[in-house]
Amino acid sequence: MTKKSKAKKVGFYLLLAFILLYLLFPFYWAVNSSLKTEAQLQMTPATFVPRDPVSGDISPSFQNYRVIFDNQQFVRGIWNSTVVAASTTTLALVAGSFAAFALGKLRFRGRKPALYIILAMTMFPQVTVLAGLYAVINALNLSARISMILAYMIFTLPFTTWVLTSFFKGLPSALMESAQVDGATPFQTFYRILLPLTAPAMVTTGLLAFIAAWNEYLFALTFTSIDPGARTVPVAIAYFSGAVARQEPFGEIMAAAIVVTVPIVLLVLFFQKRIVAGLTAGAVKG
Amino acid sequence: MQKKRVNLSNLAKREERLAYKLLIPSLIILLLIAIYPLGQVFYSSMTNRQFASGQETEFIGFENYRRLLSVRVQKLEPLLDENTGEIIRDPETNEVLRERPIDVLPREPFRYREYRQFSLFGNRYVLGATDPNFIQAVINTINFSVVSVFLELVLGLGVALAVHNNFKGRGLMRTSMLIPWAVITVVSARMWEWMFASNRVGLFNTVLYAVGLGDGRMDFLSSGMSQMSAMIAVDVWKTTPFMALLLLAGLQTIPDELYEAAEIDGANKLRQFFSVTLPLLKPAMAVALIFRTLDALRVFDVFQVLLGQSRYSMASYNYYQLIGNRNMGMASAIGVIIFILIFVFALSYIKALGVDSDD
Numbered sequence: 001m002t003k004k005s006k007a008k009k010v011g012f013y014l015l016l017a018f019i020l021l022y023l024l025f026p027f028y029w030a031v032n033s034s035l036k037t038e039a040q041l042q043m044t045p046a047t048f049v050p051r052d053p054v055s056g057d058i059s060p061s062f063q064n065y066r067v068i069f070d071n072q073q074f075v076r077g078i079w080n081s082t083v084v085a086a087s088t089t090t091l092a093l094v095a096g097s098f099a100a101f102a103l104g105k106l107r108f109r110g111r112k113p114a115l116y117i118i119l120a121m122t123m124f125p126q127v128t129v130l131a132g133l134y135a136v137i138n139a140l141n142l143s144a145r146i147s148m149i150l151a152y153m154i155f156t157l158p159f160t161t162w163v164l165t166s167f168f169k170g171l172p173s174a175l176m177e178s179a180q181v182d183g184a185t186p187f188q189t190f191y192r193i194l195l196p197l198t199a200p201a202m203v204t205t206g207l208l209a210f211i212a213a214w215n216e217y218l219f220a221l222t223f224t225s226i227d228p229g230a231r232t233v234p235v236a237i238a239y240f241s242g243a244v245a246r247q248e249p250f251g252e253i254m255a256a257a258i259v260v261t262v263p264i265v266l267l268v269l270f271f272q273k274r275i276v277a278g279l280t281a282g283a284v285k286g
Numbered sequence: 287m288q289k290k291r292v293n294l295s296n297l298a299k300r301e302e303r304l305a306y307k308l309l310i311p312s313l314i315i316l317l318l319i320a321i322y323p324l325g326q327v328f329y330s331s332m333t334n335r336q337f338a339s340g341q342e343t344e345f346i347g348f349e350n351y352r353r354l355l356s357v358r359v360q361k362l363e364p365l366l367d368e369n370t371g372e373i374i375r376d377p378e379t380n381e382v383l384r385e386r387p388i389d390v391l392p393r394e395p396f397r398y399r400e401y402r403q404f405s406l407f408g409n410r411y412v413l414g415a416t417d418p419n420f421i422q423a424v425i426n427t428i429n430f431s432v433v434s435v436f437l438e439l440v441l442g443l444g445v446a447l448a449v450h451n452n453f454k455g456r457g458l459m460r461t462s463m464l465i466p467w468a469v470i471t472v473v474s475a476r477m478w479e480w481m482f483a484s485n486r487v488g489l490f491n492t493v494l495y496a497v498g499l500g501d502g503r504m505d506f507l508s509s510g511m512s513q514m515s516a517m518i519a520v521d522v523w524k525t526t527p528f529m530a531l532l533l534l535a536g537l538q539t540i541p542d543e544l545y546e547a548a549e550i551d552g553a554n555k556l557r558q559f560f561s562v563t564l565p566l567l568k569p570a571m572a573v574a575l576i577f578r579t580l581d582a583l584r585v586f587d588v589f590q591v592l593l594g595q596s597r598y599s600m601a602s603y604n605y606y607q608l609i610g611n612r613n614m615g616m617a618s619a620i621g622v623i624i625f626i627l628i629f630v631f632a633l634s635y636i637k638a639l640g641v642d643s644d645d
Contacts, residue, residue: 013453023466024462026477026523029477045495045502046486091315121316129327130605131323131330132325134608150315153316153319161312217587218605238476254476261473276531279528280531
């Protein structure tokens with residue numbers, strides 16, 4: 001009996017190890033490749049740690065990392081992505097918390113249809129408006145960065161509003177009433193009393209909005225097609241080419257991949273409880 | 287202490303006005319970036335509008351849709367010898383020579399191109415389409431969605447069940463589950479591209495060759511079946527953790543008492559899974575499934591990065607028509623088709639869940 005349960009336990013841990021290997025190995029492979037020089041990358045068969053082509057000793061190189069930080073396209077990409085994602089998050093949180101307060105705590109005619117519209121919008125397929133949005137942007141002559149920030153509202157604003165609305169709804173109405181009895185206007189109640197209480201939900205939705213904007217590729221690729229200077233990280237990595245014209249420099253691409261992924265991974269790991277709660281609450285796109 | 291006399295209906299009106307004011311910013315943004323462009327897309331899909339061209343835009347009705355969606359099956363008759371009236375066969379392979387698809391398929395009002403040939407009851411047919419690329423893109427997208435969402439559900443359920451157990455290092459396990467999700471889609475596409483490299487500098491060729499499969503020079507990203515498998519592999523890797531998280535949240539809502547009761551009734555683990563876990567997990571599974579399907583139907587990043595113009599998804603074909611061809615009318619029609627497809631799914635979602643109608 002004990003033997004059987006022991007075998008079961010070993011089997012279970014093997015299963016866990018296998019899952020872990022599956023989830024993490026591609027990432028490990030990228031790290032491994034990013035530490036190889038061009039010569040090491042071309043070794044066949046590929047080695048599981050960077051090895052010296054001649055002696056076979058382990059010899060990682062940071063060459064790729066040095067090169068990508070000299071790559072103007074890539075450095076600009078990080079800057080553009082940061083600006084775009086941060087502005088998107090701010091705008092979505094400001095507009096979203098306004099709307100969410102109205103939808104969650106105020107009584108007005110048309111509230112239910114408004115809720116329906118917001119929920120429907122959380123599932124809005126961005127790609128369908130691509131052509132129309134591109135036309136609007138051309139007509140208004142908006143810069144690529146502004147266009148991205150606005151366009152990203154399509155998927156961040158409805159989600160933010162939806163999650164914050166349910167959060168506002170959960171706050172006790174007595175808070176509002178007592179504030180009003182004390183002579184506060186509804187808007188004062190909102191930003192002095194309720195808004196600070198929503199901080200946890202703001203962090204969650206803000207993070208998810210930031211990650212979604214950091215990730216976005218379709219709009220970024222389309223809007224920066226005439227303005228390469230505004231390319232964000234995903235576009236820069238998709239178009240990555242080495243300083244010298246040659247075949248795709250995968251060592252550098254992998255180094256760039258690690259550089260842009262690690263901050264997000266750290267952010268996610270640090271806030272993991274909140275992120276999981278937010279993801280499962282709104283079942284937002286991953 | 288004198289309390290202000292407040293007119294109740296006045297207060298309600300003020301509240302209503304404030305609500306509208308607070309909704310205005312969101313409304314303006316969504317109007318500008320979603321509602322108006324959507325209307326524009328519907329209208330443009332009926333025109334021949336081109337970007338950056340001097341040509342005047344004309345209203346052309348459903349012509350774009352006909353160009354995208356027209357398909358026709360045509361029989362390929364055997365070629366007959368002019369003198370004897372007999373069927374001509376290839377002298378070497380002895381195969382019946384038939385008409386060429388290009389001669390059989392109509393050219394008016396639009397030119398049909400061969401999409402694929404097939405045999406049925408001894409006859410040979412050609413399936414022609416006015417835009418074989420688009421038909422292929424629709425089929426690619428649907429195949430991709432069905433297979434990858436199914437695999438994600440199965441794997442995600444497995445992972446969720448495993449992680450739901452109590453064991454040492456569970457926190458670490460759940461944490462590492464978030465890593466693939468946190469990797470930018472484009473980045474994960476390029477990470478896999480390198481693993482898929484077409485000789486033994488790549489991981490897959492190295493490993494497969496080492497275990498005796500393949501010749502070490504398999505080109506995963508250039509031929510039909512393996513292209514689709516590669517797309518699915520990338521997507522499944524990146525999205526399984528998300529699926530697992532949603533299902534895990536569902537698992538956690540199932541009360542332990544139910545399992546205890548089932549245990550007392552003598553149900554074994556397998557039985558417990560099918561009569562307790564699965565039925566109670568259904569709502570969470572439905573949400574996860576529909577969300578993933580909606581998402582998979584608009585897949586763009588992996589197709590665009592890994593396959594470019596060698597194989598399209600609906601979204602990447604839309605992008606190609608818009609930016610590559612500057613054909614706004616055609617791109618809009620594709621947008622509308624995607625919209626309708628996804629709308630049907632989204633409706634089922636709203637119906638299945640219903641809006642929280644609250645107090």
